[in-house]
Amino acid sequence: MPKIALLLTLLLTLSAHALNVSVDDGFQQQQLAAGLKYWLTDDHEAKPPSIEASEWQTSPDTLTFGFDKRVLWTHFTLSNSSSKDQALLLEIKYPLLDVIDITITSEMSPPILYELGDTRPLTQSSIQHPHILAPLTVPKASSVNVMMRIHTAASLNVPMTIWNSHEFLEQSQLSIAYYVFVYGILIGIALYHFVLFIQMREFGFLWFSLFIVGLVAIFAYFQGFLTSYVWPQFRDYSNQILVWLYAFTAITCNAYILRTLNVKRYRPSYAMSQYALMAVAFILIALSFLLPYDTMIRLLTLYAAISVVVVISVQIRRGLDRYTPAYYAIGAGIFCAAGMIITILEKTGAVTSTVFTRSAGDVGFTIMAILYALSLSYRMKWEQVQRKIAQQETVDVQxxxxxxxxxxxxxxxxxxxxxxxxxxxxxxxxxxxxVTDALTGLFNRRYFDQYFNDQYKISIESKNPIGLLLIDIDHFKNINDTYGHTFGDYCLASAAKRMQTAINTELNILARYGGEEFIIVLPNSNLDATLDTANKILSALKNEPITQGSTTVTMTASIGAVSETPGPHSDPEHIIKKADDYLYEAKRAGRDQTISERSASRT
CATH class of the missing domain: 1.20.5 (Single alpha-helices involved in coiled-coils or other helix-helix interfaces)
Structure with a gap:
């Protein structure tokens, strides 16, 4: 509270001295660079000087100070000259700043304090975004004052922009789409080469795939994606993560170069320097747990520069050996070095932070990845040519x-x-x-269940009737007992053929339901049509005796017939149950007949 009270006293007079951003009805965005008042101090507990004090300096451009442990104070004013309240966003495009305290004051509302930063955990009020964001609301015909306190162990680089919220959303979507496109290209290259490794067991593909993954992770780290979306729970370790990623990428890059350019075989002394770089990478990982981040980032910068020199030297040496894949690798190294140098200069404050300097690393590394992929591809092609030459020399023998x-x-x-x-x-x-009954050649009950359920659903949707005939051969047990099971089976097969002829249509199906029972599904069949089919079946069975050798019998059947138009909540088992009940009534009434709802009601 004392801190906020002091800031409130100071900020009430800011509008007369601080950089003033005027917001009108057509406001979209404005960069905060030249004209910003700032103050640097070694005392982390110090309060900012009075506005009139000479300690305040005016920034000629973006606030960029390189590796600087001092605390940075800066302030500005937002004036709303539009006809409505303005919902704005303060965007800090460098997401690796450890601590950012933003105090917003105005005469119309109490002070608002945002505690942001790369090492601070995300809260419910935090805006999840790769960059650091703070919402600013400026009532119409009024102004607000913004005071910022910034401290970081990384590069003190503070590119800031004030955005109209809607404009920021549109531009942010385009920016994220750009990075998704870049990352997508690189991840696609990595996955492709990993698949090649699985297929061919060539470790050059594996090292290249892991190298690209490491590059993407470094990109995502510097752009804020890693700690905002991928590992937000590990923000306390964000400084160590950078060291680990650089070390991992250096190890896989050197392993890839050793393999692809055959360095160990043709230039063993150069190979030793690469092995030394890989060993130092492991040492840096261990030191990241012991040394402060500002020391580690300087060691890491030195290590990265040495790594670039060694890798390019190896590639040039193999190029001088007239090893064709090295030519692509040299081009890749040049783009990588250019992108890395521009990125380092931008992060350390040696050059002004612009769209070009911020994207140079992305573009350089993407081109590098493509050229390295071509190098590996050419190496495989070169090996294929060598194998063909060797094969040609022995072709006559083989x-x-x-x-x-x-x-x-x-x-x-x-x-x-x-x-x-x-x-x-x-x-x-x-x-x-x-789905076929072995004895009769008809569909079996399993097929019937599926077909009937399907047709029942169709009847519900189309509101058309569906008919069902449940058939039982009369006195079949007596036939089996009298003439034997062989003749009984012959009777069942013969009855099946006769019934099949009686219902020979595309939609109507006859199935063996069990034992001497058969069942017929009649889609789009009303009761009259269903009974007509039943009468045909009765006639087909009894009009001509079944004869095998000297044995002759006349077969009849009892039939339960049902036809109904099912409703949305109807149960298909219901219609089967009705047919079974009518079948039972047909047997009880003397057999050799059909019982349906119509005949049952007359009874």
Whole structure:
């Protein structure tokens, strides 16, 4: 509270001295650079000097001070000259600042304090975004004063922009889409080469894939994606994460160069320098737990510069050896070095932070990744050419063997094709067998259940009737007991053929329901049509006796017939139950007849 009270006293007089941003009805955005008042102090507990004090300096451009441990104070004023309240956003485009305290004061509302920063945990009031954001509301015909306190162990680089909220949303979507596009290209390259590694077991593809993943992670770290979206719970370790990522990328890059350019075989002394770089990377990982971040970032910068020099030297040496893949690698190294140098200069404050300097690393590394991929591809192609040359030298000796192998492959392909066709036929046969009754050749109950449920649903949707006939062969047990099961089976098969002829349509299906019971599904069939089919079946069964050898019998059947138009909540089991009940009544009434709702009601 004392801190806020002091700031409130100071900020009430800011409008006369601080940089003033005027917000009108057409306001979209304004960068905060030249004209900003700032003060740097070594005392982390110090309060800012009075506005009239000479300690305040005027920034000629973006606030950029490189690796500076001092606390930075800066302030500005927002004046709303529009006809409505303005909802603005303060964007800090460098997300690696550790501590940012933003105090907003005005004559119309109490002070608002935002405690932001890369090492501070995200809260419910935080705006989740790769960059650091603070909402600013300026009532119409009034102004607010903004005082900022910034401290970081990283580069003290503070590119700021005031945005109209709607304009920021549009531009932010474009910016994120750009980075998703860049990351997508790199991740796509990494996944492609990882798949090649799995297929070919060539470790050059693996190291390159991991190297690209490390690059993407570094990009995402510097742009704020990593600690905002991927690992927000590890923001306390954000400084160490950068060291780990740099070390991981250096290790995989050197492993890739060693493998792709055959450095160990042709230039062992250069290979030793790369192995030394990989060892130092592991040492840096260990030191990240012991040394402060500002020391580590200087060591890391030195290490990165040395790594670039060593890797480019190796690539140039292999290029002088007339090793073609090295030419692509040299181009990749040049773009990487250019992008890294511009990025380092921008992060350390040696050059002004602009769109070009902020994206130089992204563009340079993306081109580098593409050229490295071409280098690896050419190396594989070069090896293929060498293998072809070696094969050509022995082609005469191997001609007969190749001819025999070719013939064997043809025979093998033919055999595989025949076996595949046989397997397809067997599968089709099994599929048919799974829904077919072995004795009668009709559909079995399993097929009936599926077909009936499907047609029942169609009837509900189309509001058309569906008919069902449940058929039981009369006195079939007596036939089995009198003439034997072989003749009984023959009777069932014969009855199935006769019934199939009586209902020969595309939609109507006849299935064996169990034992001597059969069932027929009649889509789009009203009761009259259903009973007509039942009468045809009764006639087909009894009009002509069934004869096998000297044995002759006349078969009849009892039929339960149902036809109804189901409603939305109807149960298909209901219609089966009704058919079964009518079948039972047909048997009880003397058999050789059909009972339906119509005949049951007359009874």
């Amino acid at each position: 001609a007969d063997l190749l001819k025999a192998q070719t013939q064997l492959n043809i025979e093998l392909e033919s055999l595989v094709k025949d076996r595949t066709l046989d397997l397809e036929k067997a599968n089709n046969k099994l599929k048919i067998m799974s």
